[in-house]
Structure formats: structure tokens, C-alpha cells
Amino acid sequence: MQNPFTVKVYDKNLVFKGFVGDPITLMVTPRYNQVGTATLEVDINHRLANALSADGARLVIFKDDDFIMSGKIIQKNGEGPVVRGILRLYVKSDFRLLNQILGWPVPANALTAQSSEYATYTGSAESIVKAVVTANMTNRLGMNVTCAANLGRGATVPGGVKFRFHPLFERLYPAIETAGIGVTFEQSGSGIVCDVYVPPVFGPVLTEESGVLQWWSWTSTDPTATRVVAGGQGDATARAFVQKIDSSAETAHHDVVEVFKDARDADNSTVLNARAQEALDEGRQQAGFAVRLSESETYQYGRNGLVVGATVTISVAGITRTDILREVTLSYTRADGVQVTPVIGEVHDSPDRTIANFLVRLKKSVSDLKVSK
Secondary structure (H helix, E strand, C coil), X not given: CCCCEEEEEECCCCCEEEECCCCCEEEEECECCCCCEEEEEEECCCCCHHXXXXXXXXXXXXXXXXXXXXXXXXXXXXXXXXXXXXXXXXXXXXXXXXXXXXXXXXXXXXXXXXXXXXXXXXXXXXXXXXXXXXXXXXXXXXXCEEECCCCCCCCECCXXXXXXXXXXXXXXXXXXXXXXXXXXXXXXXXXXXXXXECCCECCCCEECCCCCEEEEEEEEECCCCCEEEEECCCCHHHCXXXXXXCHHHHHHHCCCCEEEEECCCCCCHHHHHHHHHHHHHHCCCEEEEEEEECCCCCCCXXXXXXXXXXXXEEXXXXXXXXXXXXXXXXXXXXXXXXXXXXXXXXXXXCHHHHHHHHHHHHHHHHHHHHHCC
């Protein structure tokens, strides 16, 4: 099968160095509102081996001329002998920037002149994302990151989003996703552009009868929270508390799971209620499908609205589920050609995925503890 992927190599200054051509293997996994990853294997004596091995080297990946991912090579290793040696490269998408940049209380001021306790961003989800990125990446750090024009997409985030040296991702999510947008970082020309999109609905139902499903599996886990108590500002008996209850989940599972959410950044009831709802949403029942597709003109990733973030319906073995296309693994090998494996909803039968989600929650809790008074 002909390789449908185009892999461009750039140096740390975003200067084009060349095309990879036909790799030994390529596996790229774009994710909805998460860091995408890619693994590339080429011959150890590939003509771009030095460029690929250089510090700060980057890849931009397309499939059938559709942009899939841009990102930095964060790890590389080689093995020999040369006659059958392999250079193996690991990439993280540029979405990673949201995880590694902090939101300063006053981004325009020096560290010794942080005159406010929190930076508060309000308005539509798109307005918040682009204001935060512009203030902390473009203006404060002078990074080669710009934002596309703000069209005000996404719902208004209740109470806005607050930062006190939190990593940007930890405070933007899940509020931004709940507001109905996906966020992208795409290398374009000599810079990286942050933009948002409203996820589409993919119309055709995925079924075995359509001939598109080569393999599928599904999993479901019970809720980890059905009631959330959130604590706001104040001390002892003067501290403000609110409670959120998912009555339908408690009825369906005949179970009660209470958790506490520390929300000391909440200085009013709107923000406090929003924090409680976020914790309740994070603890909801998780269910999803992992599938392998046989691509056709209709069922082809990147076309007809079949992209990460899209709402997709799958119907197999008497089970029908409509959920978000969270990620898709696109792989190519010289021997086996192309395989496409999407994940619809939340699938937790992968140890790597389970551990990653746990670490995100743990890191978020630790960050809140560190920066709170």
C-alpha cells in the first residue's frame, strides 16, 4: 500500500530541513484536547539522521494532505549494526505547551511585582484560551506562538478561569471542553498558531454491516464520584461550601460516592459551584469503544467530519453509543500498510491511559495545594 503520510522535518528555529520519505514505521496519535504523540522509525543512516537527532528538531505530519500533528522530538535512540540499524524518534504535539507554561497572576509584570493574587479571564471559551496564551506565551515569554483571530466560539465559562502560577492546562480544562470547543496548536510557516474549533458531528453510524469495522472492544467503569462537596474561601466555620449531586448516577448504580474538592480560588458562589460541577463531571461513569476501521471514501480520518473531537455513533452487538472521538492511532509500516484505530468515549482497559489520567488528576491536586494560601 502506498504511504499516505507526509513527514516534514524542521530544526528548532522552524527552518525546513527535508522530507522523511518512506519510514520503516510511523505511528501518530492525535488526541482531542490532550497532547498527541508520534513514533517514527527510519534507517540509522537516513540522509536526515543528523537533522532528526539534533536538539529541538521538529516534525509536521500530514495524511493525504490533511494536517495531523506538529510537535517536537522529545526523545530519540538508535541501535545497530549499521546494516540493519534503526533510528527511533518520539514526538509530543505542540499542545504540550499548555502543560509546560504557567499562568502568572500578572503576566505583564516582573516576578517581584505580582500585584494580584490571581489572574482572572472571563468571557467565551475561545476568548479565554487566546487571552491566556497571548498573555503568557506570546507577550510574557516571547515565544513564537500567536493566536488566530478570536471569533468568540464556545459558551461563556461560569466564573471564568483563574491562575496563580498553575500550568495553563490544569485550569483551562475541563471548563473549556465543557464549553464546547477543541484547542489546536499547529506549526504554520515560521511560527506556531493557537486556534479553536467547534467539534463536528460525524453522520454515518459505525457498524459491522457497513464493512468499516475490522475489530472492536468496549469497556465501562462505575462513577468515582456521585456527590461533590467543594470548599471555597474562608477558615473554620466561616468557610463557604457547596454540594453537587448526580442523582441519576446514584439511582442507576444504587451507590453513593462522596468526594471533596478544595476550591480556595473561588471567591463567589458562581465559581464555587462551577468547581464542584467540574469535579462531578470528572468522576462520572466512563465508557467507550476502541475500534479499527477499514478506511473508505466515507470513513476516512480527516474527511467528512471524522476528526478528534467529533461526535460519533457506533452500533455493535446490540449496543449503540454516541460519544466523542477522543483519539485515533494512525499507523503505517512498510509490511502492513495503514491501520486506523479510533477511541470513542473513554476507554480505560489500557494501563498507560489509566496511569496517565491518574497522574493528571494527581498533578492538578498538588498544584492547587502549592499555590493556595
